[in-house]
Amino acid sequence: MAGTAETHSTAETHGTAKTYGTAKTHGTAKTHNLRIDGARLWSTILETAEFGATPAGGLNRLTLSPEDGQVRDWFRNACEAAGLAVRVDALGTQYALRPGRDGTRAPVAFGSHLDTQPTGGRFDGILGVLAGLEAMRSLNEAGVETEAPLLLVNWTNEEGSRFAPAMMASAAYAGDFTTDEILAKTDAAGISVGAALDAIGYRGAEPVGAQAIGAFVELHIEQGPILEAEGKTIGVVEGGQGIAWFDGTITGFESHAGSTPMPRRRDALLGLSEIALAVERIALAHAPTAVATVGEAVIGAPSRNVVPGLVRFTLDVRDPTSEVLDAIEAEVRAALPEIAGRRRLAIDLTRIWRKAPVPFDPTVIAAVDAAAEGLGLARRRMVSGAGHDACNLAGRVPTAMIFVPCKDGVSHNESESATQPDCAAGADVLLQTVLTLANAPRA
Incomplete structure (x- = not known):
């Protein structure tokens, strides 16, 4: 719906894209009353939840799996039906462009990811992509033309559950990795990113990083309990905490x-038990912001009647400051020799990835904050506890x-849940933020 937006009487067609709506609202028009269709957004969330659905009501849509290929096909078709021009880069990231009045301006981009954890939910990342699609549809129906173009993005492999590190496509876009480095990464079965892209037909021709972006906004469920506990609808995120893997x-x-x-035993699994408890003790010593997790543990040759001689494990450390990240790493490393000596073990710990804390x-x-205020939504400033492509x-x-x-702050779980009104409110804030940024005077 167009709300009270001022419109012109004739429609225009932009480039090769479809005509948007039945009238054209120019970038300077009043669009503050424009809202997305919450029911349609919710229906879209449920529709895409069919791809990789689990019996428990969640999703298993690992990146570059056949199920990921199915949802990518759906997304491409939905974007093209909305008049968006869809392109794919060499790492499979999908870009859906809506032209603006000034084609020389870099587009305002928004989106997230469609891949999930093996036992993931229906909202993590998915909400940001589908809310962006809904924003495009709503602008079309209202006949709104923005000054800068708009770009909806589905980033490849945000989760990192099949290929490490997480957020690898956006990291390559940012220049943290080369395309060839990412294409060569392999999963537990030895399948490379390049081979997985080819298997589902999503190795694109466009070079990574070739698509210009003027600004980026990502809508996401909190993945934590703060907003729900405080009765707030919107988190205005000021940055992301640092991560070390x-x-x-x-x-x-x-x-x-x-x-x-x-x-006389040299039990590797008991050694891991002590390491995990040391990690917990060290993280608690840096309360309230630090968190550390031993998330994976694999016995080398498991057998019921054999003392474990080899264990491989992972460690995830996070904090909003680099100083605490460094301190936790140093304290964990200092604890290892004592455990190794007492239990007659060899312990190796290798840092494979580090992302410094990110200020937004x-x-x-300010545009996000103003959008939430203008919509009358309860909000708070906060730092993201999870990593995101936006970081x-x-x-x-x-x-x-x-x-x-999200309910009880639960994410990366099949029980992950968010309400239809909250999802719609977030999409409305996204829409108003994008309008503000796209229609701002050129710098």
Whole structure:
């Protein structure tokens, strides 16, 4: 619906895209009453939840899997039906462009990701992409033309559950990795990113980073309990906390579970138990912001009647400051020799990825805050506890994020849930933010 927006009597067609709506509202027109269609957004969320649906009501849509290919096809078709020109880069990221009045301006971009965890939910990342699609549809129906073009993005492999590191496509866009480095990454089965892209037909021709972006806004569920606990609808995200990922190996000695006395054992799994407890103790010492997680543990040759001689594990450390990230890493490393010596183990810990804390752009943050205020939505400033594609983009273009609550703060879980009104409110804030940025005077 167009609300009270001023419109002109004739429609125009932009480039090769479809005509938007039945009238044209120019960039300077009043669009503050424009809203998305909340029911349609919710229906779209439910529709895409069919791709990779699990019996428990969640999603298993690993990046570049056949299910990911299905939702990518759906997204491409939906974007083209909305008159958007869709392109794909060499890492499979999808870009859907809506022209603006000034084609020389870099587009205002928004979106997130459509891949999920193995036992993921229906909203993590997905809301940001589908809300962006809904914003495009609503602008079409209202006949609104923005000054700068608009760009909806579906980033490849945000989750990092199949290929590490997470957020690899946006990191390559930002220049943190080369395209060839990412294409060569392999999953647990030895399948490379390049081969997986080819398998689903999404290795595009466009070079990574070729698409200019003037600003980027990402809508996402909070993935934490703060908004729900405080009764707030919108989180105005000021930045993302730092993240460090580690791979660890503990080497002991495999021996018979029945005939090896307890004092003579070199049990790698017990060594991991002590490491995990040390990690917990160290993170708690840096409360209230620090978190650290041993998220994966694999026994090298598991057997019921064998003392584990080899264990591989992962460690995830996060905090809003680089100083605390460094301190936690140093304290964990200091704890390892004592555990290794006492249990007669060899322990190796390798940092495989580190993302410094990311401040978002004040102008984009202000646009989000003003949009929420103008819509009369309860809001608060906050820092993202999770990593997002926006955190990578922030190093290259002005960026900010919008959060909406999720039930009990649960995410990366099949029970992940958000309400229809909150999703619609977040999409409305996204729409108003994008309008502000796209129609701002040229710098």
